[in-house]
Amino acid sequence: xxxxxxxxxxxxxxxxxxxxxxxxxxxxxxxxxxxxxxxxxxxxxxxxxxxxxxxxxxxxxxxxxxxxxxxxxxxxxxxxxxxxxxxxxxxxxxxxxxxxxxxxxxxxxxxxxxxxxxxxxxxxxxxxxxxxxxxxxxxxxxxxxxxxxxxxxxxxxxxxxxxxxxxxxxxxxxxxxxxxxxxxxxxxxxxxxxxxxxxxxxxxxxxxxxxxxxxxxxxxxxxxxxxxxxxxxxxxxxxxxxxxxxxxxxxxxxxxxxxxxxxxxxxxxxxxxxxxxxxxxxxxxxxxxxxxxxxxxxxxxxxxxxxxxxxxxxxxxxxxxxxxxxxxxxxxxxxxxxxxxxxxxxxxxxxxxxxxxxxxxxxxxxxxxxxxxxxxxxxxxxxxxxxxxxxxxxxxxxxxxxxxxxxxxxxxxxxxxxxxxxxxxxxxxxxxxxxxxxxxxxxxxxxxxxxxxxxxxxxxxxxxxxxxxxxxxxxxxxx
Numbered sequence: 001x002x003x004x005x006x007x008x009x010x011x012x013x014x015x016x017x018x019x020x021x022x023x024x025x026x027x028x029x030x031x032x033x034x035x036x037x038x039x040x041x042x043x044x045x046x047x048x049x050x051x052x053x054x055x056x057x058x059x060x061x062x063x064x065x066x067x068x069x070x071x072x073x074x075x076x077x078x079x080x081x082x083x084x085x086x087x088x089x090x091x092x093x094x095x096x097x098x099x100x101x102x103x104x105x106x107x108x109x110x111x112x113x114x115x116x117x118x119x120x121x122x123x124x125x126x127x128x129x130x131x132x133x134x135x136x137x138x139x140x141x142x143x144x145x146x147x148x149x150x151x152x153x154x155x156x157x158x159x160x161x162x163x164x165x166x167x168x169x170x171x172x173x174x175x176x177x178x179x180x181x182x183x184x185x186x187x188x189x190x191x192x193x194x195x196x197x198x199x200x201x202x203x204x205x206x207x208x209x210x211x212x213x214x215x216x217x218x219x220x221x222x223x224x225x226x227x228x229x230x231x232x233x234x235x236x237x238x239x240x241x242x243x244x245x246x247x248x249x250x251x252x253x254x255x256x257x258x259x260x261x262x263x264x265x266x267x268x269x270x271x272x273x274x275x276x277x278x279x280x281x282x283x284x285x286x287x288x289x290x291x292x293x294x295x296x297x298x299x300x301x302x303x304x305x306x307x308x309x310x311x312x313x314x315x316x317x318x319x320x321x322x323x324x325x326x327x328x329x330x331x332x333x334x335x336x337x338x339x340x341x342x343x344x345x346x347x348x349x350x351x352x353x354x355x356x357x358x359x360x361x362x363x364x365x366x367x368x369x370x371x372x373x374x375x376x377x378x379x380x381x382x383x384x385x386x387x388x389x390x391x392x393x394x395x396x397x398x399x400x401x402x403x404x405x406x407x408x409x410x411x412x413x414x415x416x417x418x419x420x421x422x423x424x425x426x427x428x429x430x431x432x433x434x435x436x437x438x439x440x441x442x443x444x445x446x447x448x449x450x451x452x453x454x455x456x457x458x459x460x461x462x463x464x465x466x467x468x469x470x471x472x473x474x475x476x477x478x479x
Contacts, residue, residue, distance in 0.1 A: 011104055015097045043068050138169055149181075156185040160192060163199065172202035190222045194229055201232060206373055208236035227253060227263050238274070247274045251285065272297040273376020277344050295340075310337050326415055328354055328364045332371050339375040348377050364416045414441065418450070425457045428464045432471050439475045447477050 044065060051061040132140035145162040152158065159182040166175035179196035186192045197215035201208050208216075213236050219229040234249035254267050268286070275282040275297040282289050282297035289297070317334040321327065331354035338347035351368050358364040371377075414437045421430050431454035438447035451472055458464040 007108070011101055014104075015100050018100055019097050041072075138165060141165055142169065149178075153181075154185065156182055159185060163195065167195075167199060172199045175199040176203050188218060190219045190226065194219050194226060198228060198232065205369060206235075208232050208239060212236075225256070227257065227261070231263060231267060235270075238270075243274060243278055247271065247278065247280075247285075250274070254286070268293060269374075270376060276339070276342065277376060279342070310341055313337060314341070325353075325357055328358060328367065328415065328419060331357075332367065335371060335377075336375060339377065344375075344377060347375060348372070351377065358416055364419050367419070414438065425453075428454075428458065428467060431457075432467060435468075435471055435477070436475065439477065444477055447475065451477060 047056075047061050047064045047068070050056045051058060056064070142162065142165050145158055145165060148155065148158045149162065159178050163175045163179035163182055166172070166178060176196065176199045179192065179199050182192050183189070183196045193215050197212040197219070200212040200215070204212070213233065216229040216233050216236075219226050220233070223229070230249060230253045234246045234253070237243075237249065238246035250267050250271050254264065254271065257264050257267070268289075271286055272282055272289070272293045274280075275285055280297075282294055286293070314334065314337050317330055317337070321330050321334065325331075331350055335347040335350040335354075338344075338350060351372055354368055355365060358368070414434065417430060417434050417437070421427060421434060425431075431450065434450045435447050435454070438444070438450060451468060454468050455465065458468070
């Protein structure tokens with residue numbers, strides 16, 4: 001009822017405002033010519049006053065009067081002999097009133113939902129999230145799950161689903177927190193505990209921490225054959241330098257796994273890497289090894305020229321990177337070639353040199369970590385988390401760096417941005433930032449190259465191209 005009263009009052013005010021001109025009393029309407037003549041009279045009076053006070057000469061006053069009188073006569077010719085009178089028009093006003101009121105109410109009854117209850121903003125947001133989640137939006141699903149955990153923090157299913165959703169979004173850090181709640185609510189269920197320990201390991205840069213190792217041992221107490229627990233406990237042995245123990249455990253896991261098991265490719269890869277590291281014959285360890293696996297383990301006889309080619313390429317890369325270290329792909333290639341020739345320690349040195357240079361470039365660090373894992377070098381590193389970027393302490397200490405060190409750090413950040421754009425180029429702001437960064441670093445050639453790449457990628461997108469051209473004009477590049 002209150003709604004209809006409000007609608008009625010608003011409608012009445014609107015109708016009265018629109019009908020007001022039709023309901024006024026009769027009034028004369030002054031024409032434009034009448035108004036002009038009145039102005040000219042005032043101008044004649046002003047000329048007389050100025051002449052009397054001596055502000056203008058008599059001759060100037062006479063000329064001004066002649067001009068004003070001529071304009072007055074011209075305006076008089078336009079006078080309408082018929083008087084203009086505005087009168088009331090109640091019929092027209094009534095028609096306007098009925099049209100506005102009837103049309104408004106009709107449209108509301110046709111399109112409106114007067115019986116719909118009020119819906120608070122929070123409920124409307126929840127409804128939008130539900131629609132997006134129903135459409136498959138993982139981030140919306142996560143947002144809904146977070147709200148559910150707030151409403152009922154003791155619901156195991158919600159925490160369990162939230163943890164797996166974070167893993168699907170490749171966010172093991174957040175998954176760790178959600179799965180920890182799930183573990184507590186499930187009373188250390190082996191399946192949940194395994195997922196939690198694996199998330200902890202992934203969040204820790206694929207290093208099996210003491211918390212994860214304890215969790216995997218708990219899993220094996222209840223499920224001695226659990227493949228994930230067995231795999232990660234073997235990895236923990238490798239990271240503690242027990243390479244023979246790790247190889248033995250992976251071999252046992254492979255032998256007891258069914259063909260086509262989803263974890264088998266990972267286990268075979270690590271067996272091949274460990275065989276290369278320990279200089280074992282992979283054909284003896286794994287008779288069904290493929291040619292690719294034998295090559296990875298160095299168990300395939302290679303022509304002499306192949307070894308010479310690898311050695312030559314390694315020397316070329318070493319020389320090139322010593323003179324110009326701004327090539328993270330070169331560091332990865334160098335580490336790969338060194339590992340393939342059995343120089344695992346030197347391969348790890350190459351990756352660590354690149355990590356130091358790109359300490360402020362998370363994207364490149366992730367590529368380096370992936371290379372270490374693929375080459376089986378991650379077990380040679382300490383169990384400390386991999387460096388992911390500058391900490392607050394690092395940033396605070398930047399002011400104490402030498403100019404050369406600071407410049408190297410900035411170069412690494414810019415190269416990291418360029419590498420990320422190479423993988424995910426649909427980022428206009430990222431390209432503009434890269435162009436500006438190279439301009440600030442006094443490298444107009446690289447700035448122009450980045451500009452051309454951005455132009456090519458966003459060809460046809462007038463909005464982005466306009467922003468790129470504006471940046472180019474401002475920096476004076478690409479012209």
